[in-house]
Amino acid sequence: MTAPERIWTAALIVIGDEILSGRTQDRNVSQIASWLNVQGIRLREVRVIGDDDEAIVEAVNALRARYDYLFTTGGIGPTHDDITVDAIARALGVEVEIDPQARAMLSGYYETRGGLTEARLRMARVPAGASLIENRMSGAPGIRHGNIFIMAGVPHITAGMLDSLTGTLEGGRPVLSAQIGCWVAESEIADILAATERAHEGCQIGSYPFFREGKTGANFVVRSTDPQLLERCVAALCEALEQGGWPVVPGGI
Template sequence: MTANPTAAILVIGNEILSGRTQDTNSNALARFLAPLGVALKEIRVVGDEEGEIIAAVNALRARYTYLFTTGGIGPTHDDITADAIAKAFGVGIDLHPEAFAALAARYAERGEAFNPMRQRMARIPLGASLIRNPVSIAPGFQLENVFVMAGVPSVMKAMLEDVAPRLRRGAVVGAVAVEAAVAEGDIAEGLALLQQEHPKVAIGSYPYYRPEGYGVQLVARGTDANELETVALGLNALLAKAGGTPKRL
């Protein structure tokens, strides 16, 4: 069976690293990719530094099937993602006629000046195809296996509609979750053995602390529904043996 395509996310922006802005795009992208059978393997954050962006882009696009970047394609001086992508690929960058015309029409409609800084949003690396932006018009773009999208969450999410048809699908990863009020340490050994018996299923253990007490939630993820159900039964048995009452979520 062909392996599922893989992906990485590169979040770009000083505002993320400073804590001023919370990254919600990574979560949205992860939820977008999972039903398509695209395995998200890495999320990386870099600031608005050209060298750091170039290095990260080249490393991640070589390692994974797809790379998605968010942030840094607006009109201001610190929006340097497009230039960094062009340099990462060793290509030029110029005003894209279609993007320029769409932006010019948008600002004319609003009665606002289409000044040189706003025109920056029409600068696209040579050879890239546009990613449609139905919210604010300024496009993202795709260059080979790299998808460059906006940092504003509502705009980034809107761009995904144009991205989806371009992706190769993989086997959908299913998940089962079960929890019980038992100590994680009491099931750790049995959990390790169950994982060894089912190497193609990823099993995670997540302790919780609630007002009514503590416990653990176990999650199994895999592409084979039958094996996943077998693992779920094993998790139930493990929790019951430790004195808990398993609850399927």
């Protein structure tokens, strides 16, 4: 018998009135989710909250203890509505301080862009005890404090920060997935899906219906950390669908 696999987990807090008002379509959930999976870390929960001090404090304290890693996006810019650093410092019970390295980064970045004003210096403020996450896209760095990773809200800047964190966080085995598609109403093959999942412990099968080109179809995603098990489960599902008279489209539709 092998020891049960250690599963590494994460949560994400998306901070921003612009998401809750519907003005802005969030892009960070899917990019952080995909990135985490490659690191062998499972994203278990996301909370979207507004630019509100109390809401940030509550969410940070609820989630940082519960998961191995906690990411936040948004609210670390130079304007009055950027309150993430202050709120997280309050959640942690530490002071906010100017990080000398962040100040030097910003100073260099803004040297040819009008200089380091007081507003820009706000982006060098960190909860005491933090380290920095490199920002490859613009001047202001992200911030790491213990298991908390404080990232930008603008998706391409977040992407650069994730890139600089790649390979630095301990994780387990990534969840592998394979997708197949079928021109079938999912309700017609619900029994096949359930039976196939039951017969392959350690695999989950998700069913994602769609209506396209005037026809009903569904994609089925099989997930597992075990590549052989995944392959067997997909093969069994394909066989059952084909036998039922539903041709399978490998890779999905």
